[in-house]
Every structure is written in C-alpha cells, then in structure tokens.
Amino acid sequence: MDHLAPPDPTASTVLGTQEKGDLEARLGNLTEEKEQLQETLKAAHTERDQLSVTLETTRDRLEASYNLSKEEVGRLRTRYNDSREDLKELQAKFNRLKTENDRSKQEFRQLQGNFSSLGTEKDQLQTQHRQLSDAKTQLQSSYSSLEKRFTSLLTEKDQLQSNFAALNREKQTLKSNLDSLSKEKGQLQSNYQNLQTQSDQSKRELQQLQEIVCENGWKKFDFSCYYVSTTTKSWKQSREFCTSRGGDLLIVNSGEEQAFVNTLLKTDQNAWMGLSDTVTEGNWTWVDGTRATTTYWQPGQPNSYGGNQDCGELLHDLSGAGQWNDDACTAEQTWVCEK
Numbered sequence: 655m656d657h658l659a660p661p662d663p664t665a666s667t668v669l670g671t672q673e674k675g676d677l678e679a680r681l682g683n684l685t686e687e688k689e690q691l692q693e694t695l696k697a698a699h700t701e702r703d704q705l706s707v708t709l710e711t712t713r714d715r716l717e718a719s720y721n722l723s724k725e726e727v728g729r730l731r732t733r734y735n736d737s738r739e740d741l742k743e744l745q746a747k748f749n750r751l752k753t754e755n756d757r758s759k760q761e762f763r764q765l766q767g768n769f770s771s772l773g774t775e776k777d778q779l780q781t782q783h784r785q786l787s788d789a790k791t792q793l794q795s796s797y798s799s800l801e802k803r804f805t806s807l808l809t810e811k812d813q814l815q816s817n818f819a820a821l822n823r824e825k826q827t828l829k830s831n832l833d834s835l836s837k838e839k840g841q842l843q844s845n846y847q848n849l850q851t852q853s854d855q856s857k858r859e860l861q862q863l864q865e866i867v868c869e870n871g872w873k874k875f876d877f878s879c880y881y882v883s884t885t886t887k888s889w890k891q892s893r894e895f896c897t898s899r900g901g902d903l904l905i906v907n908s909g910e911e912q913a914f915v916n917t918l919l920k921t922d923q924n925a926w927m928g929l930s931d932t933v934t935e936g937n938w939t940w941v942d943g944t945r946a947t948t949t950y951w952q953p954g955q956p957n958s959y960g961g962n963q964d965c966g967e968l969l970h971d972l973s974g975a976g977q978w979n980d981d982a983c984t985a986e987q988t989w990v991c992e993k
C-alpha cells in the first residue's frame with residue numbers, strides 16, 4: 655500500500671493534466687484492484703468457511719480415528735500380553751523339549767549300544783538260522799517218509815475199517831444167533847424141567863403101578879385092572895355090574911390098551927365097552943363124558959343098523975388088536991370092566 659501514499663504537493667504543479675490522467679487511471683486501477691481484492695477477500699472468506707468446515711470434519715474424523723487407534727492400542731496391548739504369555743509357555747515347552755531331547759540322545763546312545771549287541775545277536779541268530787535250515791532239511795526228509803508212512807497207514811486204516819465193518823456184521827449175526835440160541839436154551843431148559851417133572855411123575859406112577867395089585871379074576875395093565883365077564887347082560891346092566899365093583903365099563907385110552915384088551919377075549923367073542931351115542935346119534939361118548947377121538951371101528955361101522963344101535967362093543971380079532979361095532983344096547987352079551 656506504499657504506492658497509495660498522498661502525492662508530494664510540490665510535485666503536483668509539475669505534473670499537470672497528464673498526471674491527473676495518470677492518477678485517475680491509477681485510481682481506476684486501484685478501484686479495479688480494490689474490487690478484485692474485495693472479490694478475492696470474498697473468495698478467501700468462502701474459502702475460509704469451507705476450510706473451517708473441512709477442518710471441523712477432519713478434526714472429527716481424526717478424533718474418531720484417534721479413538722479407534724486408542725482401542726487398537728488397547729487390543730494390541732492385550733495381544734502383546736497374550737503373546738508374552740505364549741512366549742513364556744513356548745519357553746517352557748522349549749525347556750521340556752530340550753530335556754526330552756537330552757533324554758532321547760541318551761536313549762539313542764543306549765539304542766546304539768543295543769544295536770551293536772543286536773549285531774552280535776544277529777550273527778548268532780544267523781548261525782542258529784543255518785543250523786535250523788539244516789535241521790529243517792532233515793525234518794523235511796523225515797516228513798516225506800512220514801507222509802509216505804501216513805498214506806500207507808491210511809490205506810491200512812481203510813482196510814481195517816472195512817474188516818471192522820465185516821466183523822461187526824458178523825458180530826451182529828452171531829449176536830442174533832446167540833439170542834436165538836439163548837431162547838432155544840431157555841426153551842430146552844423149560845422142556846428139560848417139564849421132562850424132569852414128567853420123569854418124576856412117571857417114577858411116581860411106576861411106583862404106584864408096582865404097588866397096584868388086582869383082585870382075583872381081574873387082569874393088570876398099566877395103572878388099571880380089567881375084568882371080562884363070563885355071563886351076559888344088557889349094556890346098562892353090564893355097566894351097573896362094573897360100578898358095583900368100584901369101576902366102570904372099559905374106556906380105550908390107547909392102541910396099547912386096545913391090543914391088551916383084545917388078548918383078554920376069546921375067539922369070535924364080543925363084549926360091551928363104555929362107549930355109546932345114546933344122547934346124540936353119531937356123537938360117541940365114553941362113560942367118563944369124554945368124546946371118542948381115536949377109534950377102531952370095523953369097516954362099515956358104526957351103521958346104527960335098524961336105527962337102534964347106540965352102544966359100542968369090542969370084536970375079538972385073532973391077528974390084529976380087535977375092532978369095534980355098534981349094537982342094540984338091550985342085547986345081552988359079555989362085557990369088560992375097568993378100574
């Protein structure tokens with residue numbers, strides 16, 4: 655603003671009109687300059703306001719940033735502390751690992767020692783392995799011969815099994831035979847006992863027989879005494895005679911008895927015996943009530959001749975054992991008693 659200082663009064667007369675023009679020009683310039691400055695000032699104000707706003711915004715941002723940083727510092731501090739803890743822990747781990755490492759080294763040395771002794775052991779084992787190999791070869795040879803022996807034994811076993819089965823079958827047959835024989839033996843024993851009983855019975859009977867003594871005029875055979883009449887009677891009367899003597903009309907029990915009685919009769923003699931079919935025609939029954947099963951009928955007899963022949967008689971036979979005939983019960987003729 656130095657150039658706006660008031661002009662020197664001595665110089666104004668010198669300058670004149672030109673100077674006035676210059677001054678006016680300068681004033682114009684200055685006015686213009688002033689206006690420009692005013693504009694500039696206005697712009698500066700605007701700029702200042704803008705800057706103020708910007709400054710405020712920036713300050714706020716910085717404050718916010720500061721706060722954030724502060725929080726971050728806090729977090730970092732925490733992390734730092736954590737890291738320190740971690741470090742301590744790591745140190746401890748390192749120490750442990752070191753101890754372990756030392757121990758491992760010691761173990762390694764021990765293992766080295768073991769390894770060398772294992773080498774020795776390995777040599778021994780190799781020696782043993784060679785010996786075992788030799789033994790194995792021998793065993794293989796033995797195994798081969800044993801296998802052959804086993805095969806032959808298997809064959810032998812099959813043969814033995816087959817023999818055993820055959821023997822078993824034979825045994826079963828023998829057992830079955832033995833059972834049959836046992837049964838037979840039992841049967842024989844039973845038969846023997848029966849025979850023994852019969853023998854005893856026979857002995858007793860023989861004794862009785864020897865003791866039997868027949869009365870005068872009676873003939874002895876087996877266990878009986880026989881009487882042949884000299885007179886004649888009807889069948890009924892003949893029977894009454896016999897029962898009154900303690901016997902009955904003859905019953906023929908066997909061929910021997912029939913033959914014996916035949917010898918008691920004379921030639922062509924016929925005599926009553928204790929046989930009749932009075933109750934039922936054709937149903938010949940002995941006086942003891944039994945049916946006549948073995949008979950000695952003459953051929954053509956019994957014929958119930960004339961429808962009235964119900965009593966049996968003996969017919970003497972010279973050459974044989976005698977025969978039978980049916981006759982009328984009322985006919986009178988000799989008879990044979992038995993007691």
Ligand SMILES: [Ca+2]
Nearest residue numbers: 905906907992
């Ligand atoms: Ca008799």
Ligand SMILES: [Ca+2]
Nearest residue numbers: 931958963964
């Ligand atoms: Ca008759």
Ligand SMILES: [Ca+2]
Nearest residue numbers: 957958963980
């Ligand atoms: Ca007749």
